[in-house]
Amino acid sequence: MLELSNVHAHYGLSHVLQGISISVKAGEVVGLFGRNGVGKTTVMKTIAGWLAPSEGRIAFEGTDIGGSASDIICRQGIGFVPEDRRIFPGLTVEENLMLGFMQVPRRSGTESRRRLDEIYTRFPRLGERRTQLGTTLSGGEQQMLAMARVLVGQPKLLLIDEPTEGLAPKIVDEIFELMEGLRRDGIPIVLVEQNVRRAIELTTRFYAIERGQVVATGRADVATDREALFERIAV
Numbered sequence: 001m002l003e004l005s006n007v008h009a010h011y012g013l014s015h016v017l018q019g020i021s022i023s024v025k026a027g028e029v030v031g032l033f034g035r036n037g038v039g040k041t042t043v044m045k046t047i048a049g050w051l052a053p054s055e056g057r058i059a060f061e062g063t064d065i066g067g068s069a070s071d072i073i074c075r076q077g078i079g080f081v082p083e084d085r086r087i088f089p090g091l092t093v094e095e096n097l098m099l100g101f102m103q104v105p106r107r108s109g110t111e112s113r114r115r116l117d118e119i120y121t122r123f124p125r126l127g128e129r130r131t132q133l134g135t136t137l138s139g140g141e142q143q144m145l146a147m148a149r150v151l152v153g154q155p156k157l158l159l160i161d162e163p164t165e166g167l168a169p170k171i172v173d174e175i176f177e178l179m180e181g182l183r184r185d186g187i188p189i190v191l192v193e194q195n196v197r198r199a200i201e202l203t204t205r206f207y208a209i210e211r212g213q214v215v216a217t218g219r220a221d222v223a224t225d226r227e228a229l230f231e232r233i234a235v
């Protein structure tokens with residue numbers, strides 16, 4: 001459903017992505033692993049339209065989306081949960097969630113209410129805290145809110161960047177359980193995660209990235225592929 005072919009990207013003169021080719025098929029969780037600064041977040045931003053590729057092709061469901069604006073890519077069904085979560089200050093949990101509707105085709109009030117109720121079923125803590133300001137939530141709850149806000153729009157593909165960074169072990173477990181639930185529901189995910197040994201349990205396939213290039217790829221259920229990955233990125 002998603003195919004990047006020989007994608008290059010720059011920040012000014014800095015040539016960060018140097019010919020990335022990756023694919024995601026329906027129902028897959030694809031892990032992008034590698035050390036800090038190798039370009040994983042930049043791959044996500046380039047798919048989501050936050051950064052235009054300088055070369056190469058990005059196709060989503062057969063349509064070329066490379067260089068399209070982020071709101072258009074979002075409307076086509078790619079939901080991006082960025083590393084810094086971007087919870088809007090001054091807005092309640094529910095108001096933050098409502099912003100998720102702005103990214104997708106208009107719905108009736110009843111449809112929106114039903115969708116919010118589905119979200120609260122998946123994220124009961126957000127339901128309990130719906131009238132609280134989003135920024136007063138704990139780090140883990142803010143991560144849930146960032147994921148839930150994207151899920152409001154029922155994306156066809158999710159990009160999740162470092163969801164457990166800086167979180168306590170118990171909440172890390174909860175975030176992994178939530179992602180496991182998404183995987184079971186067949187929502188394809190591209191996941192960047194430093195906790196590689198944990199993330200590999202969730203992934204179908206993975207790519208190891210070094211200096212803006214894919215240096216290894218494999219299946220998460222193949223022990224030799226996994227071991228080669230752990231060795232390559234030293235985890």
Ligand SMILES: Nc1ncnc2c1ncn2[C@@H]1O[C@H](COP(=O)(O)OP(=O)(O)OP(=O)(O)O)[C@@H](O)[C@H]1O
Nearest residue numbers: 011012014016034035036037038039040041042043
């Ligand atoms: N906005 C920016 N302007 C200039 N350089 C940037 C910018 N964002 C990232 N970089 C640089 O691009 C390179 C790749 O960064 P990127 O964030 O994609 O790496 P990463 O693999 O996701 O690492 P991390 O785990 O630290 O987020 C790094 O050298 C980084 O310093």
